[in-house]
Amino acid sequence: MKKHIIIGLSVVIAVVASCQPRTKEAQNVSAEQKETAVSQDIKPAESGYADVNGLKMYYEVYGQGKPIVLLHGSFMTIPLNWSHIIPLLAKDRKVIVAEMQGHGRTKDIAREFSYEGMADDVSGLLRHLKTDSADILGYSMGGGIAFQVAVRHPEQVRRLIVLSGTYAHDGWWPNVEASFATFTPDMFKGTPIEKQYDSLGNDPAHFPEFLKKVMSIDLKSYDWSKDVKKIQAPIFMAIGDADGVRYEHALELFRAKGGGKMGDLHGLPASRLAILPGTTHIGMMQRTDLLIPMITDFLDSDLNTAPPTF
Template sequence: MKYLITFLSLVAILFVACQQPPKDQQTTAATPKDTVAKDSLKPAESGYADVNGLKMYYEVYGSGKPLVLLHGSFMNIPMNWAHIIPVLAKDRKIIVAEMQGHGRTKDIPRKFSYEAMADDVSGLLKHLKVDSADVLGYSMGGGIAFQFAVRHPEQLRRLVILSGTYAHNGWWPDVEASFATMNADMFKGSPIEKQYLSYGNDSAQFPAYIKKVLSADVVPYDWSKEVKNIKAPIFMAIGDADGVRYEHALDLIRAKGGGKMGDIHGLPKSRLAILPGTTHIGMMTHADWWMPMVKDFLDSNLDPAPPMF
């Protein structure tokens, strides 16, 4: 129980952190407050896409190569991406959406699954007439992103996974066990409950919402074979104090050509980062660490580099 209380306290911290601009946009004594680019937070396009029985809420920012951002469990666009969008939208077309039952996308009588949500993302790209895109998923969004890569490879250019897993045992055992013990009472008064109610949802349905979102993680799943056969380059990042096992990330990078000395064998197209002093929620508060890595990965020529020796 004490670990879950700590987790929910961190969620509150994350909510506050996500409302702050990134370091390169924060004001200083020499920088007037009105120079912070408020317009960068206004979408160029927003609305609802009819996909697979959902009215899926989405927003589009910036221009350039498209990058889709997929949020974590119980999150929505502002909670997860408010401080990320202004940075990434400087030179890319950023597409953000709210998954089934999250934010402004109302729930429907459909099983909550990574596969279904991946199909929703595919439908959204078709709605927006985007042939292919880079996809970045955080936590639950990482699972959706993995399934998108497996089920819709023709729509994927490159894949970025932040603190996500491709098998249920990719989580540390105590983390995996905690999913079955979470309930709505633990979220009472939290930013998650407040944002759920702020979109006009019935408070009486909040317990069912929590249970339904968690349902995707209480049933064992293992996509190891399919994920390791993904053709697109993958960048996977976890924290050294994350909920994701180190071995889980290492297994994937080895399957994608890693686990060798690059100076001898050349660099693989896929990459792995383990951020120091970073928890699962800390992955978002340390976005200024991983965003330059992600931008380099997405913009780099990933043709195999020749060995130096």
């Protein structure tokens, strides 16, 4: 099954790349350049490396307005995960994107992978950028990091968005969780993930080590349920109806955050839940037609939870 997931991811990435707007000049660039370009129509206002917790963390900043931080999934990079989303959010927001430990241009260090450690890195990046607080959006692995940012650094989080992410290891369907141990480097042969790992200055010989280290965080038990349910920031959690995340897992958090009541009688909760139809875990990042309006509405809402009057 896991091989099918990796193949599916490669197809999705190829579709994303083919759908990007192209200028006349862009038609002549190489395939590798196309894979690493966010968009030909938008350039970062700032990019560089932040010294945080022993890392030189690569980041880019786009647009202006209220800041939102985008946290990518396992094995991904800024262009692979966010190329088609940055232009949509940067129209009226400051979009901060970064590459996590060992991913892309953020070189690995002698430190184990952990959601908590990467959350502290994100906190350090915000301080480096002199940003007191921001909206945090995480996808898959990035969703776990986002949960931990809100748990460990609540003062830096205005609102939290988690796409296809979990706050406990058993938040995944059992067969999905069991499949994590079956990842092998051969599954990534020739994929955009392997190609971009090589093209961004990493030693190809270390790719198996990179794979093993990234997967280590999901091969051990974790359960942040108590802490996550105490998060004060409003949470918008979205999963696909054909995702790897259990429906009950998302519903449990939504109920803890005020869901499970009739809004016409009790008012709307500050937090939100969406189950996107016809959407897989990998396909989640392709559903910008549904996601972007819901994300912007959540971020811009005044959180007036009072029930309507008649």
